Amino acid sequence: MKRRLLLLLPLVGFLVLSAFLYMGLSINPFERHSALMARDFPAFELTTLEDPERVVDASLLEGEVTLVNVWGEWCPTCKQEMPQLLDLAERGVRLVGVDYKDTREKGRGFLGEFGNPFEVNIFDPEGSLGFDLGVYGAPETFLVDRDGIIRYHHTGYIKPEDVREKILPEVAKWR
Amino acid sequence: MALITRLLLCVLLLWPVLAQAAVDVREFDDPVTEQRYRDLTATLRCPKCQNQAIGDSDSPIAGDMRERVYRQLQAGRSDKEILDFMVNRFGDYVLYNPRLEGRTLLLWGLPAGLALLGALVVVLMVRARRRTSARDLSAEERARLDALIKRERTE
Structure with missing residues (x-):
């Protein structure tokens, strides 16, 4: 009887393997964790979109929990995301934008058309800050705590329900 | 008509050259x-596209990454430093060849472990089979065997 049961071993192995592979099918490859989680926001020295004379660095993000949103005029999803960001700003969340691989003119036009929820926008025409953040497409959103450490990362579009279900709880958690 | 065909042929023949541009x-x-540049761009995985090396991808981020690889090679960085630089920003995802460390032990060890297990099972089975075949025949079995052999010879 015992030996008979041993014959089932390959079948069990096969089923375990199938379950693993089946799970793999439904994994979204874009929902992986940012490599920067729990690390300092990368150092940078860039001007702002609003004022080409004003140079800002990572100390801009210290002192208050801040949501950093990487956007660009060329990015259609960023336009759809703006109402959610305006909603977050209205609820008292501090937002800082990163205008990624854009021109000043187009970036400003975008904010004029779709609204500006950002306290300030870091102008990153070369995408150097974006690269150090590991951004591989816009929009991407990072939550930075008062010590300037990245605590949460959202890849892609922030859906209206994400505001209440994901972003606001994270903001509350790190405040 | 012949002219059009010729033109089309020209376009078709030139197509690979244009694509290479x-x-x-x-x-x-x-x-x-x-060669190091080629190897690095072939082993770094594009974070945006699914299963393409940065050397094969047209996505903007892959272009940026190739540029960084090139710049760092020119600056005299080692392969490991360049890979670390990428992993620091984009995570282990960008390595087509995962590193051997605590977290990846299962990944690297499982195939070898399974092969060993399989070898062990085969050895045990062969041994068990050899033991049964080596067992002496009982008197009754021997009599039957003799009878069968005899019948075979007489036929």
């Missing part, structure tokens, strides 16, 4: 660095 042109001081 999209690949960025890099200049290297020596062939070793060039």
Whole structure:
């Protein structure tokens, strides 16, 4: 009887393997964790979109929990995301934008058309800050705590329900 | 008509050349660095596209990454430093060849472990089979065997 049961071993192995592979099918490859989680926001020295004379660095993000949103005029999803960001700003969340691989003119036009929820926008025409953040497409959103450490990362579009279900709880958690 | 055919043929023949034009042109001081550039861009995975090396991808981020690889090679960085630089930003995802460390032990060890287990099972089975076949025949079995052999010979 015992030996008979041993014959089932390959079948069990096969089923375990199938379950693993089946799970793999439904994994979204874009929902992986940012490599920067729990690390300092990368150092940078860039001007702002609003004022080409004003140079800002990572100390801009210290002192208050801040949501950093990487956007660009060329990015259609960023336009759809703006109402959610305006909603977050209205609820008292501090937002800082990163205008990624854009021109000043187009970036400003975008904010004029779709609204500006950002306290300030870091102008990153070369995408150097974006690269150090590991951004591989816009929009991407990072939550930075008062010590300037990245605590949460959202890849892609922030859906209206994400505001209440994901972003606001994270903001509350790190405040 | 013949002209159109000829033109079409020209376009078709030139097509690969035109397509190649999209690949960025890099200049290297020596062939070793060039080969390292090729190897690195072939082993780094594009974070945006699914299962393409940055050397094969047209996505903007892959272009940025190739540029960084090139710049760092020119600055004299080692392969490991360049890979670390990428992993620091984009995570282990960008390595087609995962590193051997605590977290990846299962990944690297499982195939070898399974092969060993399989070998063990085969050895045990062969042994068990050998033991049964080596067992002496009982008197009754021997009598039957003799009878069968005899019948075979007489027929």
